[in-house]
Amino acid sequence: MxxxxxxxxxxxxxxxxxxxxxxxxxxxxxxxxxxxxxxxxxxxxxxxxxxxxxxxxxxxxxxxxxxxxxxxxxxxxxxxxxxxxxxxxxxxxxxxxxTGKRRQALTICCTPAFSTFWLSYRLPEFIALHPEIDVNMVTTNNFLQMEPGVRPDIFINKASDPREGYHSVPLFYDLIYPVCSPRYLEENPDIVTLEGLQQAVLLNLSPFGRSQVAEHVDWGVWFAFHDMELDQSDDSQLRIFNANDFNMLAQMALNHQGVCLGWNQLVEHMLAEGRLVRVGDHKAVFKEKLHYLTYTEDKSSTPAFKAFMDWFMDCIRDEPTYVGREEDEAAS
Structure with a gap:
């Protein structure tokens, strides 16, 4: 029938x-x-x-x-x-x-935060070194539901082997500390202590955006790491601004509007430039929470992929939280 x-x-x-x-x-x-x-x-x-x-x-x-x-x-x-x-x-x-033409291409997928604060500062060097390779960037916070027809060659995020046919390489762990603009720190010198920090405007990454950098850390978790609780009582002076976009929070910090948590790999260049400063000496280190580069195995032997991996891993080795540092030092 x-x-x-x-x-x-x-x-x-x-x-x-x-x-x-x-x-x-x-x-x-x-x-x-x-x-x-x-x-x-x-x-x-x-x-x-x-x-x-x-x-x-x-x-x-x-x-x-x-x-x-x-x-x-x-x-x-x-x-x-x-x-x-x-x-x-x-x-x-x-x-x-x-598809199938001689010109080489790589499609890289990562979070908006990693694209803005890490890749955008370094990728021009790779493009200049390899003009024969077309680089296509895709940014998303939802790595498991890509648009139809989009199949990235490389993912950079906090998931290991998210789908069949891919292989993951660990990159670095999380080192997190408070950052603000030099002016904000000058106007609020007491925030260098944990107690004083609770009197600052805390720029907080809400649960809807934590996949961008580290899904397990917000101000509450960060203070708990230091055996303190946020005072959220009715008479508390606590001021928290929540957003699900790390790019926005970092920009607000640059605009002297408060203190945000900084993931080292995302904010280190702004610290080096003096646009942001660390607030106090406290930090949270999560060596078990890794970031990965995940690549499709059917592209792993192509010249474009090999060139990118060589360049990218050279950049990653400069990161203080690079997970392979001890192995590299032992090998040398």
Missing amino acids: VKHVEPDQILVKMPSLRAVKSFVAAAKYQNFTRAAEALCVTQAAISRQIRELEAALGVTLFKRSGRAVELTEAGSIFYDAAYLSFVNIAQAAQRIQN
Whole structure:
């Protein structure tokens, strides 16, 4: 018995793509003649396709004034969606067409925080050394649900072997300490003690964002590491600002708005530049909480991957929390 498939309402109700293509061109150039030239068709074909599209949608998409055309409100709404869809289709087609070509490419996936505060400072060197390699960056906090068609060659995060066909290399452990701007510390000198620190504005990474850097640490956990509790009683002077974006918290610290926890690998360059300073001498070290580089095994023998790994591991060896330091020293 043959099972009949129910009509797909999205595909059935979809306007003619040829008509939508003509509409996008006309909206982009605001002129039917220029749209026809861009698509290598006649102006009459453009006009006919747009009339058919307006009839199918039951709305007027353009206000016509001589040779020029202007989008109506409905036209603007439809153009925004249609143009973005065509861009996505074109980019996907380009990726498919480029597959197998000689030019090498690497797709790297990491958190927004690691991309902003670690890779962006170092990656230009790799790009300059290897102009033959195209580097594609993808940032996300949800490593287990990538967009369709996106299969990174390399992940940098706190998960080991997140999926089949990948292998992980441990990089460094967590060293966490409070940081703020030099001005904020100068205006609040008492915050160098644990007791005084509780009087500062504490910029706190909320649970929704901890996957960016270290999912197990916030101010409560950090103080507990030092055998102290945050005083959250009704008469407490405690001031906490919560956000799920470490980039935002770091920027607020740079803007003299409080103290945030700094993961050493993310803030060390800002300390070296003097834009941030450590607050006191207290720190929390979690050697069992590692960050990993995870790579797809089917790319591990390619020249692009080998070049990146050699360069990346040279950079990582400079990190004070690099997990292979003792092994390297023993080998030398």
